[in-house]
Amino acid sequence: MGRSIRQPPIRWRLFIELEAYERAGFWMVVSADGALILADAGSLRDNGTMTDLARILSQWRELESAGADYVLATVVAVEGPSYRKPGAVMMITADGQRVGTISGGCLEAQVVSRAWWLTANGPTIERYSTADDDGDRPFGSGCGGVVFLLLERRATAAPLLAALDRAFAERVPLAVATVLDGEAMGRRAIAGLAGEQHRVGVDPLQELAERAFALRESIDSQVGVDGKGARVWADYRTARPGLGIFGAGDDAQPLLRLAKELGWFVSVADGRSHLATRARFAQADELSVLPIKDLPGALPVDSLQAFASLHREDAAVVMTHSFEQDSRILACLLSMDVPPAYIGVLGPQRRTRELLAEAAVLLGLPAGSVAAQVDAWLDRLHAPTGLDLGAESPETIALSVLAEIQKCRKAASALPLREVRADRVTIAG
Numbered sequence: 001m002g003r004s005i006r007q008p009p010i011r012w013r014l015f016i017e018l019e020a021y022e023r024a025g026f027w028m029v030v031s032a033d034g035a036l037i038l039a040d041a042g043s044l045r046d047n048g049t050m051t052d053l054a055r056i057l058s059q060w061r062e063l064e065s066a067g068a069d070y071v072l073a074t075v076v077a078v079e080g081p082s083y084r085k086p087g088a089v090m091m092i093t094a095d096g097q098r099v100g101t102i103s104g105g106c107l108e109a110q111v112v113s114r115a116w117w118l119t120a121n122g123p124t125i126e127r128y129s130t131a132d133d134d135g136d137r138p139f140g141s142g143c144g145g146v147v148f149l150l151l152e153r154r155a156t157a158a159p160l161l162a163a164l165d166r167a168f169a170e171r172v173p174l175a176v177a178t179v180l181d182g183e184a185m186g187r188r189a190i191a192g193l194a195g196e197q198h199r200v201g202v203d204p205l206q207e208l209a210e211r212a213f214a215l216r217e218s219i220d221s222q223v224g225v226d227g228k229g230a231r232v233w234a235d236y237r238t239a240r241p242g243l244g245i246f247g248a249g250d251d252a253q254p255l256l257r258l259a260k261e262l263g264w265f266v267s268v269a270d271g272r273s274h275l276a277t278r279a280r281f282a283q284a285d286e287l288s289v290l291p292i293k294d295l296p297g298a299l300p301v302d303s304l305q306a307f308a309s310l311h312r313e314d315a316a317v318v319m320t321h322s323f324e325q326d327s328r329i330l331a332c333l334l335s336m337d338v339p340p341a342y343i344g345v346l347g348p349q350r351r352t353r354e355l356l357a358e359a360a361v362l363l364g365l366p367a368g369s370v371a372a373q374v375d376a377w378l379d380r381l382h383a384p385t386g387l388d389l390g391a392e393s394p395e396t397i398a399l400s401v402l403a404e405i406q407k408c409r410k411a412a413s414a415l416p417l418r419e420v421r422a423d424r425v426t427i428a429g
Contacts, residue, residue: 051263052100059099071115072157080145123152123186156186175213177234247319248275251394269306295328315342315405331359344385352383
């Protein structure tokens with residue numbers, strides 16, 4: 001049976017000891033068998049080479065293959081400012097190792113230390129406050145908000161992680177409806193995976209998941225579960241972002257690395273086989289050599305891996321530094337039935353105009369319509385690609401490009417946060 005514990009039987013002295021151990025480089029952890037152990041904090045910290053979800057799924061596959069239990073902590077609600085938002089997850093192994101984050105670092109040690117005994121009788125919702133003046137938990141000096149965590153073991157977490165693993169691999173969106181109170185806490189319904197949807201209207205839990213998926217937004221609602229009202233949170237998760245890099249020069253390498261740090265699916269393509277190699281782009285999810293002379297027209301665009309792997313919400317950046325390659329690649333991208341949402345071109349806009357004029361000729365457009373078509377295409381393209389960050393090196397240019405792609409993906413302003421989220425508070429005195 002699920003439970004919600006507000007005041008666990010643990011004294012404030014232990015929290016003080018926990019903080020002291022953490023400052024010394026260790027975390028005190030209650031292990032799966034109830035033993036109190038010290039874990040090296042360095043071994044528990046993330047290495048930063050992958051995103052939280054990718055790390056968690058990798059760890060999950062290893063634990064599942066070994067039949068080992070684990071605790072999954074999921075942020076299901078926040079009040080006030082919080083570093084992580086609903087949907088953030090962290091996995092805790094039986095020996096106190098953790099993967100992922102559910103805060104900016106102020107909650108992880110305490111959650112890890114108590115997760116196993118808190119979930120001994122089933123899933124539970126725990127409240128953690130990072131406000132200095134909140135006496136409910138001594139985790140102050142954080143963001144100043146309140147975080148609600150769903151803590152659960154493998155029995156209820158495994159179906160969720162299996163769905164997340166499949167959605168991550170297939171790069172599709174997902175909606176997961178989770179019961180957050182009552183005896184059914186931890187029960188789930190999932191929408192968005194082909195072959196696993198259920199008929200809407202039969203199961204209220206499934207119906208809410210389907211509704212969140214259709215609306216493409218998360219929903220928090222009261223739903224009838226087993227004849228009783230229960231709070232259900234339907235979490236809508238967007239598809240894993242994708243980036244197609246057209247160009248395998250040296251400046252494409254930092255763009256690949258930074259995009260992989262964000263957890264994106266990244267393909268690299270170029271017409272030069274000596275550049276588009278695994279030795280140079282080991283991290284690429286896909287790598288291909290383009291038959292440039294046959295583009296466009298001789299081969300269907302969707303028959304080529306570099307174009308076929310681009311989804312509607314993805315981004316493509318054209319940066320071969322070759323006029324012939326860039327113009328032919330642009331002709332292919334612009335003639336796709338469903339082009340990627342973001343198409344960026346490296347280099348000055350004057351050059352892009354010339355590339356587009358050549359692309360129009362390659363696509364067989366009438367000479368009298370080329371100028372108007374070039375203007376229309378320029379309105380759709382991001383040329384030059386990137387934000388004005390004063391970028392000069394390949395690495396800072398890559399940062400500029402990814403910053404603009406992220407801005408477009410989230411329809412964000414790209415303004416300084418001190419302007420967007422400034423607190424208008426007057427300090428007395």
